Amino acid sequence: xxxxxxxxxxxxxxxxxxxxxxxxxxxxxxxxxxxxxxxxxxxxxxxxxxxxxxxxxxxxxxxxxxxxxxxxxxxxxxxxxxxxxxxxxxxxxxxxxxxxxxxxxxxxxxxxxxxxxxxxxxxxxxxxxxxxxxxxxxxxxxxxxxxxxxxxxxxxxxxxxxxxxxxxxxxxxxxxxxxxxxxxxxxxxxxxxxxxxxxxxxxxxxxxxxxxxxxxxxxxxxxxxxxxxxxx
Amino acid sequence: xxxxxxxxxxxxxxxxxxxxxxxxxxxxxxxxxxxxxxxxxxxxxxxxxxxxxxxxxxxxxxxxxxxxxxxxxxxxxxxxxxxxxxxxxxxxxxxxxxxxxxxxxxxxxxxxxxxxxxxxxxxxxxxxxxxxxxxxxxxxxxxxxxxxxxxxxxxxxxxxxxxxxxxxxxxxxxxxxxxxxxxxxxxxxxxxxxxxxxxxxxxxxxxxxxxxxxxxxxxxxxxxxxxxxxxxxxxxxxxxxxxxxxxxxxxxxxxxxxxxxxxxxxxxxxxxxxxxxxxxxxxxxxxxxxxxxxxxxxxxxxxxxxxxxxxxxxxxxxxxxxxxxxxxxxxxxxxxxxxxxxxxxxxxxxxxxxxxxxxxxxxxxxxxxxxxxxxxxxxxxxxxxxxxxxxxxxxxxxxxxxxxxxxxxxxxxxxxxxxxxxxxxxxxxxxxxxxxxxxxxxxxxxxxxxxxxxxxxxxxxxxxxxxxxxxxxxxxxxxxxxxxxxxxxxxxxxxxxxxxxxxxxxxxxxxxxxxxxxxxxxxx
Numbered sequence: 001x002x003x004x005x006x007x008x009x010x011x012x013x014x015x016x017x018x019x020x021x022x023x024x025x026x027x028x029x030x031x032x033x034x035x036x037x038x039x040x041x042x043x044x045x046x047x048x049x050x051x052x053x054x055x056x057x058x059x060x061x062x063x064x065x066x067x068x069x070x071x072x073x074x075x076x077x078x079x080x081x082x083x084x085x086x087x088x089x090x091x092x093x094x095x096x097x098x099x100x101x102x103x104x105x106x107x108x109x110x111x112x113x114x115x116x117x118x119x120x121x122x123x124x125x126x127x128x129x130x131x132x133x134x135x136x137x138x139x140x141x142x143x144x145x146x147x148x149x150x151x152x153x154x155x156x157x158x159x160x161x162x163x164x165x166x167x168x169x170x171x172x173x174x175x176x177x178x179x180x181x182x183x184x185x186x187x188x189x190x191x192x193x194x195x196x197x198x199x200x201x202x203x204x205x206x207x208x209x210x211x212x213x214x215x216x217x218x219x220x221x222x223x224x225x226x227x228x229x230x231x232x
Numbered sequence: 233x234x235x236x237x238x239x240x241x242x243x244x245x246x247x248x249x250x251x252x253x254x255x256x257x258x259x260x261x262x263x264x265x266x267x268x269x270x271x272x273x274x275x276x277x278x279x280x281x282x283x284x285x286x287x288x289x290x291x292x293x294x295x296x297x298x299x300x301x302x303x304x305x306x307x308x309x310x311x312x313x314x315x316x317x318x319x320x321x322x323x324x325x326x327x328x329x330x331x332x333x334x335x336x337x338x339x340x341x342x343x344x345x346x347x348x349x350x351x352x353x354x355x356x357x358x359x360x361x362x363x364x365x366x367x368x369x370x371x372x373x374x375x376x377x378x379x380x381x382x383x384x385x386x387x388x389x390x391x392x393x394x395x396x397x398x399x400x401x402x403x404x405x406x407x408x409x410x411x412x413x414x415x416x417x418x419x420x421x422x423x424x425x426x427x428x429x430x431x432x433x434x435x436x437x438x439x440x441x442x443x444x445x446x447x448x449x450x451x452x453x454x455x456x457x458x459x460x461x462x463x464x465x466x467x468x469x470x471x472x473x474x475x476x477x478x479x480x481x482x483x484x485x486x487x488x489x490x491x492x493x494x495x496x497x498x499x500x501x502x503x504x505x506x507x508x509x510x511x512x513x514x515x516x517x518x519x520x521x522x523x524x525x526x527x528x529x530x531x532x533x534x535x536x537x538x539x540x541x542x543x544x545x546x547x548x549x550x551x552x553x554x555x556x557x558x559x560x561x562x563x564x565x566x567x568x569x570x571x572x573x574x575x576x577x578x579x580x581x582x583x584x585x586x587x588x589x590x591x592x593x594x595x596x597x598x599x600x601x602x603x604x605x606x607x608x609x610x611x612x613x614x615x616x617x618x619x620x621x622x623x624x625x626x627x628x629x630x631x632x633x634x635x636x637x638x639x640x641x642x643x644x645x646x647x648x649x650x651x652x653x654x655x656x657x658x659x660x661x662x663x664x665x666x667x668x669x670x671x672x673x674x675x676x677x678x679x680x681x682x683x684x685x686x687x688x689x690x691x692x693x694x695x696x697x698x699x700x701x702x703x704x705x706x707x708x709x710x711x712x713x714x715x716x717x718x719x720x721x722x723x724x725x726x727x728x729x730x731x732x733x734x735x736x737x738x739x740x741x742x743x744x745x746x747x748x749x750x751x752x753x754x755x756x
Contacts, residue, residue: 040700040715047715048694051502063247095740100747145505151495152508159604160712165719172726176733183737 007189012114012203017077020068021198027061028174035171058138065131080115081124088117099187109205126177130170137167261499267492271457275413282409291404294361294377294397300408301378309373311470317359317381319370320347324481326580327601335479339581340630342597342619342675343427343530346584349634349661356390357422364395378411381418385410390421393638416442416452419461427527428559433478435526435568435615436517436683448522450687464492475577477680478598483577483608487682489513509711511575511610514704515692516685519567520615525552529563530619533672536649543649558635558646560620570613570681572705574602582675584664588628594618594674595630604710611705615679622655626667630675634658 013021034054037044045053072078090106095118098106107116115123140163144155157163188194189204197203281287286300302309316322321335340346347354355363360375362368369375377396379388385407391399420442426433431440441449446456451464464487465474474487489497489512497512498504506515520526535558538544543557552564580599588595602609622631633654637644643657651670659666697705698715705713 038698038714039718040698043695046695047698051694051714059250060247063250100743102748102751145508147496147501147504152505154508159710160714161717161719164712164714164717165722168719169722169726172722172729175726176729179730179733180737183741186741 008205009202010109010205011111011201012109012197013201015201016071018198018201020064020071023064024061024068027057027064028178030057031061032171032175032178035167039168039171055142058142062135065135080113081120081127083120083124084117086117088121091116091118095187105189109203122177130173133166134170134174137163137170141167261497263494263497268457271459271463275460277412279412281411284409287405287408289405291408294379294404295374297404297408298361298374298376298378301411302373308470309376312359312376313371313373315470315472317470317472318376320358320479322480322482326481327578329580332481334481334581334583338584339479340584340597340632341478342617342621342677343433343527344635345532345621346632348632349658350636352395352638353393353636355396356392356394357425358396361396379407380421381414382411383407383418384412384415386417393636413460414462416461419465429527429553431521431524432527433617434679434683435565436520436681438521438524438526440523441683444523446687447690449684451685452683456687474682477575477579477600478677479581481579481581486577489516507610509604509610511612513681513685514572514611514613516688517570517613517681517683518686518690518692518696520570520613520681520684521566521568522684523566525550525564525566526568526615527562528565528568528615528617529561530559530617530621531561531672532622533560533620535560535645536651538649557649568615569704571616572611572708573600573614573678574604574606574609574708574710575600575612575614575680576602576606576609582630584630584632584662586629588623588630588673590628594676595623597675597677600678600680604708611708611711613681615681616676617679618674618676620672621675622651622670623673624667625669625671627665629664630673631655631666631670632658632662632664634661 031054034045034050034057036042037050038047038054044050087107094103094106097103105116107113109116140155140157141160144157144160144163145152146155147153185194185198186192188197193204284304286303291297291300298309312318316335319335320337321333323331323333326332326334336347338346338348344350344354351368352364359377359380360368361377362375377390377398379398380390387403387407389399389402391397420437420439423434424430424438424441426437431438441452444453446453449456451457451459462472465472467473471485473485475482475485490507493512495507496504497507534555537555537557539557544555545553545557546555548554548564550566553559553562554564555561578601580601582595582597582599600612600614622633623629624631633645633651634643634657635645635654637647640647642648643650643653645651645654648654652668655670656666656668692704695715697703697713700716700718703713703716705711706716711717
């Protein structure tokens with residue numbers, strides 16, 4: 001027997017977090033489809049309908065982002081994204097070599113530290129750079145002409161090229177991110193444990209350290225789960 | 233579970249509400265209904281001219297009719313003397329030329345080329361009597377032909393080759409008692425027949441508009457608005473709104489759709505935003521020459537051919553001239569798709585004295601200014617008339633030939649079929665030099681389309697322009713049109729990025745599978 005580790009179940013993703021994640025996933029998927037149709041890559045809804053749906057999905061995503069920013073600050077979850085170099089190299093090595101040797105995950109997932117150092121960096125980049133750039137370029141795209149006082153006003157952009165290029169480039173980067181992201185889901189304890197965690201909130205982990213509590217009992221109440229987290 | 237429910241409620245409910253609020257409410261376009269109501273009221277004349285004593289007589293001389301008109305309308309004569317319909321030229325400031333006095337009087341085109349030396353026939357369409365040559369008195373208001381615009385009897389007619397005088401034998405007593413506001417056939421008498429035949433020149437102005445359905449022209453259609461020309465082309469003191477840029481240069485006295493329809497004509501916000509860069513005509517005139525064909529190409533170089541010594545003509549099955557010995561070869565188009573260009577309402581013209589730039593062919597007979605970065609410019613649909621016309625191979629200038637004369641051996645091409653004589657006589661008439669060497673050069677002329685507006689359901693759809701290839705605006709490369717425009721570099725980079733990501737994932741997954749399989753074997 002090679003695997004002597006105990007399997008433990010840990011509560012990682014709370015209700016709102018899962019709702020946010022899946023809503024965002026759906027909206028981004030939908031924005032990509034309608035967006036690339038607007039780009040002229042293919043025809044599905046028809047241009048007019050695609051623009052309409054893209055704009056509505058964009059507003060839905062913006063509202064979701066606003067709620068989520070609020071959630072991050074009220075719950076203190078924003079700290080999850082504080083970057084750290086600790087174990088960063090180890091995490092990279094895990095993906096490059098360790099995973100093939102069935103080496104253990106170098107970082108341990110808990111409710112208070114659910115992101116590995118690599119994820120911290122990537123998601124921080126998404127949140128403070130990528131999403132703001134996409135949202136801002138999208139809003140400018142939407143409002144570079146706008147009606148005001150019985151006339152059509154302009155934001156004073158020389159032309160749309162730059163904004164459109166940024167927004168398109170961002171869309172490609174987002175697609176590439178999603179591709180890698182979806183693949184990395186399979187690198188958890190089992191192929192589906194990460195996916196199940198984002199659906200149920202509970203993730204199966206391998207407990208390499210037997211001195212740690214074998215299971216962290218937590219329920220949906222944030223206060224008690226935080227306490228549970230603190231004990232680890 | 234309760235918390236999840238609370239979260240869903242607190243997020244989804246506002247999301248749904250906000251999306252509903254942001255949705256464009258299905259507002260009804262009440263403006264159109266108001267316009268329909270306003271323009272369906274019949275025009276009621278304030279005067280019955282048959283009751284005027286001064287008109288209860290026979291007239292032998294058309295100048296006497298003008299005098300009779302002016303005896304009541306005392307100031308109208310001097311108004312008309314200042315009018316472009318009368319002078320066939322206007323003062324305009326043209327960038328690079330300064331103040332110019334240009335118009336049909338002295339400009340060339342690539343249809344019948346120009347009026348100089350041909351006034352006897354061309355000026356049948358002048359609102360005057362007797363402009364046969366340079367001696368015409370533009371300051372004499374008794375030379376004005378009031379009837380060509382104001383005859384409501386339908387009986388008035390000007391003579392061919394009559395320099396604007398009416399055909400002999402008209403019943404003026406009846407005609408003068410039935411004058412009034414200009415009707416479509418008054419304007420159409422000249423404007424439908426520019427270039428020498430019905431719909432030859434404009435493509436969107438032709439006799440079919442007198443009887444057409446609203447599918448052809450939603451404004452003038454007999455089952456549409458039934459509008460008269462002057463309902464839109466309103467006039468103050470005989471100064472009419474509306475410009476034809478074959479002869480105009482200024483962005484003044486123009487007639488815009490917005491004057492009735494406002495700049496917020498749509499209930500859809502996105503469509504209204506288009507009006508800042510796209511003229512109404514672009515979407516709402518998807519085709520022109522919807523009934524009869526219009527001339528698209530006129531090759532003068534093949535004129536003067538004879539068949540067994542005689543001039544001849546070739547017609548197509550619809551009766552359109554494909555070749556005539558006096559004019560050359562023609563191409564026609566029916567239900568034509570416009571070309572699209574930026575236009576800011578100002579234009580320049582190629583003058584008879586301008587030197588042809590062989591590096592910039594075809595010669596632009598008129599240049600319409602504008603571009604995406606010009607805030608005053610919008611995209612307009614245009615008929616572009618192309619052709620070949622004579623030029624001086626030594627002086628590199630366009631030549632004005634003499635085309636028409638009442639007699640033979642006066643140098644008129646249409647009479648004698650002799651190019652050299654026609655070119656020499658035409659240029660002599662203008663006191664311009666002709667080297668004696670001529671050839672034919674490609675020219676083009678831009679005619680913005682304003683009529684034959686289709687019902688809204690037949691307007692262009694988004695995907696007519698917002699499409700990767702083959703869009704209506706495919707030739708405009710200075711504007712970013714979503715769906716059509718793209719950066720090839722970004723698309724290549726993006727696809728490369730996706731391929732790299734996919735490749736990385738597949739490689740990584742394969743390696744995982746192989747190492748996993750090996751471990752499994754070892755474990756067994």
